[in-house]
Amino acid sequence: MTSIEPALDSDRPAMEGLLAGSGLPLDGLGAAMPTAVVARGETGVVGCAAIETYGSAGLLRSVCVAHDLRGTGLGRRLVGAVEALAAAHDIVELYLLTDTAERWFPRLGYRPTTRASVPPELTASPEFTSACPESAAVLHKRLNV
Numbered sequence: 001m002t003s004i005e006p007a008l009d010s011d012r013p014a015m016e017g018l019l020a021g022s023g024l025p026l027d028g029l030g031a032a033m034p035t036a037v038v039a040r041g042e043t044g045v046v047g048c049a050a051i052e053t054y055g056s057a058g059l060l061r062s063v064c065v066a067h068d069l070r071g072t073g074l075g076r077r078l079v080g081a082v083e084a085l086a087a088a089h090d091i092v093e094l095y096l097l098t099d100t101a102e103r104w105f106p107r108l109g110y111r112p113t114t115r116a117s118v119p120p121e122l123t124a125s126p127e128f129t130s131a132c133p134e135s136a137a138v139l140h141k142r143l144n145v
Contacts, residue, residue: 002074004081007036011119013035014038014045018064021118023100028126032051034059035089037081039065039074049078051086051094058086060096079108087143094141097120097127102137112138 008013012033017028022113029036032050035058039047052059060082065075086094095118096105102112115123115138122128 002039002041002048002069003035003052004039004077006085007033007048007050009033010075011036011038011045011048015048015062015064016047018045019062021067022064024062024064025035025127025132027130029062032059035085036062037078037080037085039069039078041066041069044045046076047074049082051082051089051091052120052122052127053086053089053091054125056089056091057095057122058089059094059118059122059125059127060086060092060094061102063096075104076108082143092111092143094143095122096139097136097138098134099136102139108141110141113138113140 019026032052035053036050038045046069049063050061052061
């Protein structure tokens with residue numbers, strides 16, 4: 001059974017390994033660790049997701065599932081867990097950047113938007129300034145809080 005729970009500082013190396021193995025950026029992960037979750041399986045950390053908080057807005061980042069568990073619904077569970085965590089932190093809007101999952105996130109209620117519509121504090125984050133290419137899709141979701 002795979003459990004989803006708050007990430008511990010000791011989980012960071014495993015999270016970095018998952019992210020790097022999927023070509024996802026590590027920049028800014030440290031700042032997101034207080035609002036990160038991991039999926040733990042029999043072999044250890046098999047998935048992760050995090051939120052960078054910026055007042056009432058947040059940046060969904062580092063959503064990753066081990067290759068052999070993709071398609072099992074684990075990614076959906078991870079996103080649901082960080083959305084609940086975001087709501088508990090009074091975050092009402094989430095944004096994300098992706099150049100690999102722009103067709104997956106709309107299944108979870110995220111809608112395409114423009115970089116110009118993103119709050120300025122988010123566009124100053126490492127994800128926007130250096131980690132993700134300018135061509136990355138921007139998606140948005142308003143949380144029901």
